[in-house]
Amino acid sequence: MTDVLVVLKVFPEGDDVNLDNLADNISKKLPEGYKLVRKDTEPIAYGLKALVLYIQMPEQTEGGTDTLENLASEVEGVSHAEVVGITRLGF
Template structure:
C-alpha cells in the first residue's frame, strides 16, 4: 500500500495558542497509521501564525483527507484546518 504526504494548514483561534502544544495534541488524536513527519509555522497577519503539518497517511483511507481536517479542527485552540497539498510517497 502506498502512503501519501498531506500538507495540513492549521489556523489557531488566537495568537496566544502555543503551536508546539497544538501539534502535540493533534498528533495524539491521529489514527495509528498516521504520523506527523514535519511541522512549520507560517505568518498569517498581525502576529498570528498558522501551523503547517506534513502528515504521512495511507493513500486508500476511507473519507480521504476530510477525516484529517476534521480531527485537527476538533482540537481545542484550532479555528479550522485545511489540506493545502497532497503527494504520493513511494511507487
C-alpha cells in the same frame, strides 16, 4: 499499499495559542497508520501564525483527507484546518 504526504494548515483561534502544544495534541489524536513527519509555522497577519503539519497517511483511507481536517479542527485551540497539498510517497 502506498502512503501519501498531506500538508495540513492549521489556523489557531488566536495569537496566544501555543503552536507546539497544538501540534502535539493533533499528533496524539492521529489514527493508527498516520504519522506526523514535520511541523512548520507560517505567518498569516498581524503576528498571527498558522501551523503547517506534514502528515504521512495511507493512500486508500476511507474519508480521505476530510477525516484529517475534521480531526484537527476538533482539537481545542484550533479555529479551522485545511489541506493545502498532497503528494504520493513511494512508487
